Amino acid sequence: MTDDPSLPPGAGVDSPIFVISIAAQLSGMHAQTLRSYDRLGLVRPGRSAGGGRRYSARDIALLREVQRLSQEEGVNLAGIKRIIELEQLVDELKAKVDELAKEVLAARAAADQAAASVHASYRRDLVPVERNQALVVWRPPKRPPRG
Numbered sequence: 167m168t169d170d171p172s173l174p175p176g177a178g179v180d181s182p183i184f185v186i187s188i189a190a191q192l193s194g195m196h197a198q199t200l201r202s203y204d205r206l207g208l209v210r211p212g213r214s215a216g217g218g219r220r221y222s223a224r225d226i227a228l229l230r231e232v233q234r235l236s237q238e239e240g241v242n243l244a245g246i247k248r249i250i251e252l253e254q255l256v257d258e259l260k261a262k263v264d265e266l267a268k269e270v271l272a273a274r275a276a277a278d279q280a281a282a283s284v285h286a287s288y289r290r291d292l293v294p295v296e297r298n299q300a301l302v303v304w305r306p307p308k309r310p311p312r313g
Contacts, residue, residue: 182212182220189221193229200229208232208247 177183189211190197203209204219209228211219221229228250235241235249 177223179223182214182222182225184221184223184226186211186219186221189219189226189229192226193233195229195233203229203232206243206247208243208250 184192186197186200190200193200200209200211200219200221204211209221209225209232211221211225214220232246232250235246236243241249
């Protein structure tokens with residue numbers, strides 16, 4: 167949900183609320199062009215119970231971007247479709263990176279907590295030894311074999 171004042175109350179940018187005639191008007195295209203773009207897979211609107219196309223605010227923005235790429239950048243429809251697919255892949259990968267970053271932070275926090283727990287369980291009679299001091303291990307003298 168968003169607080170976008172241009173949308174009806176309770177509607178979000180992904181809510182399929184616009185019929186094809188309104189979507190065509192909002193995007194500055196003919197309704198037949200929108201049908202063609204749907205068939206080509208450039209924009210995939212939602213469907214009503216009766217099967218009619220319902221466009222979201224995000225779909226309208228995508229239609230405008232398709233029009234811009236076509237008219238201003240001279241990109242053909244196959245190129246536009248590929249651009250859209252790659253942008254969607256980038257968005258998915260960004261979401262996955264964010265998810266994995268959160269998992270790493272949680273794992274680090276758990277590891278820090280586990281380390282703190284282990285450190286808290288150390289015996290208090292241990293004496294720290296500085297690294298520059300020598301450590302000598304005493305061994306009893308060898309006894310001659312009995313025989």
